[in-house]
Amino acid sequence: MSAPVNRRQWLKSTGLVAGSSVLLPGVLPALDASHARRAIAFRDMSRAEYADALVQMERDATTARAAAGPIRLSSNENPFGMSPKAKESIMAAWPEHSQYQLQSIPELKAVYAKNIGMDPSNILITQGSSETLSIADLAFNLRGGEVVTPWPTFEGLPRYADTMGLTVHRVPLTETLGHDFVAMEKQVTNAVNLVFICNPNNPTGILEDANKTRDFVRSVSKRALVVVDEAYHDFVDEPSYRPMLDMVKAGENVIISRTASKIHGIAGLRIGFVIARPDIIERMKGYATGTPNAFGLRAAIASLQDSEYQDYVRKNNREGRALLTKTLESMGKKVAKSQANFVFFQSGTPAEKVGAAMKAKGILIGRPFPPFNDWTRVSIGTSEEMKQFIAALPEALRV
Numbered sequence: 001m002s003a004p005v006n007r008r009q010w011l012k013s014t015g016l017v018a019g020s021s022v023l024l025p026g027v028l029p030a031l032d033a034s035h036a037r038r039a040i041a042f043r044d045m046s047r048a049e050y051a052d053a054l055v056q057m058e059r060d061a062t063t064a065r066a067a068a069g070p071i072r073l074s075s076n077e078n079p080f081g082m083s084p085k086a087k088e089s090i091m092a093a094w095p096e097h098s099q100y101q102l103q104s105i106p107e108l109k110a111v112y113a114k115n116i117g118m119d120p121s122n123i124l125i126t127q128g129s130s131e132t133l134s135i136a137d138l139a140f141n142l143r144g145g146e147v148v149t150p151w152p153t154f155e156g157l158p159r160y161a162d163t164m165g166l167t168v169h170r171v172p173l174t175e176t177l178g179h180d181f182v183a184m185e186k187q188v189t190n191a192v193n194l195v196f197i198c199n200p201n202n203p204t205g206i207l208e209d210a211n212k213t214r215d216f217v218r219s220v221s222k223r224a225l226v227v228v229d230e231a232y233h234d235f236v237d238e239p240s241y242r243p244m245l246d247m248v249k250a251g252e253n254v255i256i257s258r259t260a261s262k263i264h265g266i267a268g269l270r271i272g273f274v275i276a277r278p279d280i281i282e283r284m285k286g287y288a289t290g291t292p293n294a295f296g297l298r299a300a301i302a303s304l305q306d307s308e309y310q311d312y313v314r315k316n317n318r319e320g321r322a323l324l325t326k327t328l329e330s331m332g333k334k335v336a337k338s339q340a341n342f343v344f345f346q347s348g349t350p351a352e353k354v355g356a357a358m359k360a361k362g363i364l365i366g367r368p369f370p371p372f373n374d375w376t377r378v379s380i381g382t383s384e385e386m387k388q389f390i391a392a393l394p395e396a397l398r399v
C-alpha cells in the first residue's frame, strides 16, 4: 500500500494551495458550492473567521434544506450537515476513495480513543451504530439466546434479533416514560445473552438517573452483556450525567454504542463507534459485515477535532429544544424532558394526523411510536426551521 498522502502535499501537487490559501478548486468535485468563494481554508482561519463561517454554514444549510423539499424534522439528523473542516478534509483525501486498507481506520481509532480517554484496543469503528447493534446480535446470539430491551426504544438491536429468530422481551416504559429497570431485570434469565438500554432513549429523549442506571447495569452485566446505546450522548447537558466509559475501563460486560451521525452530522456516511473490552471488540470485529468508507472516516477524524463546530451544533440544539419545550408547555402539552436532539410530546391527536398536517405545511416529523399513539416526536432543526415549525403548530394540532 502506498504511503498516505499528506493533505497539504496533495493540495500543493494539484496546485490548489499557495502558502496557506486554497485557490479555486475547479478540478475537485462540487462537494461544497461555497468552497470556490473562499480564499482561505477553514482550517487556516482564525477563531473569529471560523465563527463567522459557522453562522454562514447555518444560513446555507437552512436555504439548501428548504430548496431540497420538505423540512426534515423526522429522523433526528443534524440540520447543518458536516463540519466545514470535515468537508474540506474529504476533498483533501479525495485519492483515498479508490483504496483498500485505509490508513484512516487506525487514525480515527486513535483520535477517538484519545478524545474519550480510552485505549485504541477498546474501539471498533463500524458502518454506523446500526451496524454495531446488528453485530452485537450476531456476535453474542448467533447460536440462540434471548434479548431484553425497553419498549419503545431505537429498534436496531431488537429488530435484528427478531430477524434472527431470537426471543425478544420488550419491556414497556414506566408511566414517566423511563426504562423500567425492575421489570427488565426480572426478564434477565440464564437464556438472555444481551440486554439493551438506550440513554437518552429514542423516541422519548429522556435521560435515566445516573445511579439507577449504573446499579442496573452492574447487576445484570454479571449475567449478560449490556449494550448501552449512547447515540445522543453529545447533546446531554444534565450535570449529573455519567456515560458508561468507567464501566468499560473496569472490565465489565458492557458495550457502548456511539455514532458520528448526530453531533457530527454524517449519517449518510455511516460511521459508528463501539467502546468495549478488547476481547469483546475482537469478537465483534469478526462479525462486521464490511468496512467503513474513506470519506466518512476522514470526516469523522476532522469533526472530532473541530470543537467549535460541535459547540455550535450543541448550542443550536439546546436553544431549539428549550424554545420548543417552552412553547409546547405554554400550549398545555405534556412534554418529555429531552436531553437529545428531538422533543417528544403528547399532542392529544393521533400522530399520523399531526404528521400529515405538518407535511401539508412542508415539514416532516417523526412517525408514530406505539403505544404512544397520540405523542409526536420532532427533531431540532436550524433556528429558522424551529420558528417555522412553531408557527405551523396550532393549526396542525387542530386537525
Ligand SMILES: Cc1ncc(COP(=O)(O)O)c(C=O)c1O
Pocket: 075, 076, 127, 128, 129, 130, 131, 154, 156, 198, 201, 202, 229, 231, 232, 258, 259, 260, 261, 267, 271, 272
Ligand atoms: C438511539 C439510536 N441509536 C442508533 C441510531 C442509528 O444511528 P446510525 O446512523 O449510527 O446507524 C439511531 C438513529 O437515529 C438512534 O436514535
